[in-house]
Amino acid sequence: MPRQFISHAISTVALIALGALSASAADNAAIKEKVAACAGCHGDNGISQTENIPSLAGQPDQFLQWQLVFFRAGSRKNDQMQPIVEEIGNEDIRSLGAYFSQLAPPKGPEDKDPDLSKKGAQVATGRRCASCHTDTYAGTKAVARLAGQREEYLVKALFDYKAGQRVGGGVAAMADVAYAMSEEEITAVAHYLAHLQ
Numbered sequence: 001m002p003r004q005f006i007s008h009a010i011s012t013v014a015l016i017a018l019g020a021l022s023a024s025a026a027d028n029a030a031i032k033e034k035v036a037a038c039a040g041c042h043g044d045n046g047i048s049q050t051e052n053i054p055s056l057a058g059q060p061d062q063f064l065q066w067q068l069v070f071f072r073a074g075s076r077k078n079d080q081m082q083p084i085v086e087e088i089g090n091e092d093i094r095s096l097g098a099y100f101s102q103l104a105p106p107k108g109p110e111d112k113d114p115d116l117s118k119k120g121a122q123v124a125t126g127r128r129c130a131s132c133h134t135d136t137y138a139g140t141k142a143v144a145r146l147a148g149q150r151e152e153y154l155v156k157a158l159f160d161y162k163a164g165q166r167v168g169g170g171v172a173a174m175a176d177v178a179y180a181m182s183e184e185e186i187t188a189v190a191h192y193l194a195h196l197q
Contacts, residue, residue, distance in 0.1 A: 031095045047106045054153045058105025062142040065097035075167050106148040108195040120192025123185045151194035158186045
């Protein structure tokens with residue numbers, strides 16, 4: 001093979017690799033901009049400090065992607081999310097799902113009411129929450145992580161499912177489970193899950 005051809009081939013490969021790096025850097029810059037917009041509500045590193053706004057850190061990639069798709073399609077409604085999701089494309093959704101899923105999940109705060117957590121654990125067992133959300137409640141695929149999530153957000157989500165106001169993935173199963181739960185059970189299971197490490 002002529003030396004000139006080999007040299008040209010190496011140069012071409014180098015340019016392609018450099019182009020890929022430049023595209024990757026541009027993608028990283030674009031995703032950082034979108035992540036910064038998310039941080040305004042969902043907190044730095046995806047850990048929410050705002051009431052009724054969920055933490056995104058450590059949520060399963062597919063779950064995050066589907067929720068963004070549901071918001072964008074309008075099947076899941078939220079006045080703050082709607083204008084944001086209208087501005088993001090499929091690639092952004094994939095990137096955001098991957099980004100937040102790789103962040104360390106929130107750690108539950110110190111449990112100051114272990115008796116309520118004990119009741120919540122009994123509710124979670126009785127309602128078979130682990131059958132979808134896994135034994136550690138870390139979620140999987142398109143199923144949400146519950147461990148360490150904000151307590152009042154979990155309460156709100158369960159009441160939304162109970163009232164038929166929340167739709168999206170797993171809505172039939174969640175509506176069935178939540179509909180049968182009393183207010184006391186919802187309060188207890190939300191407390192238990194929010195305080196898991």
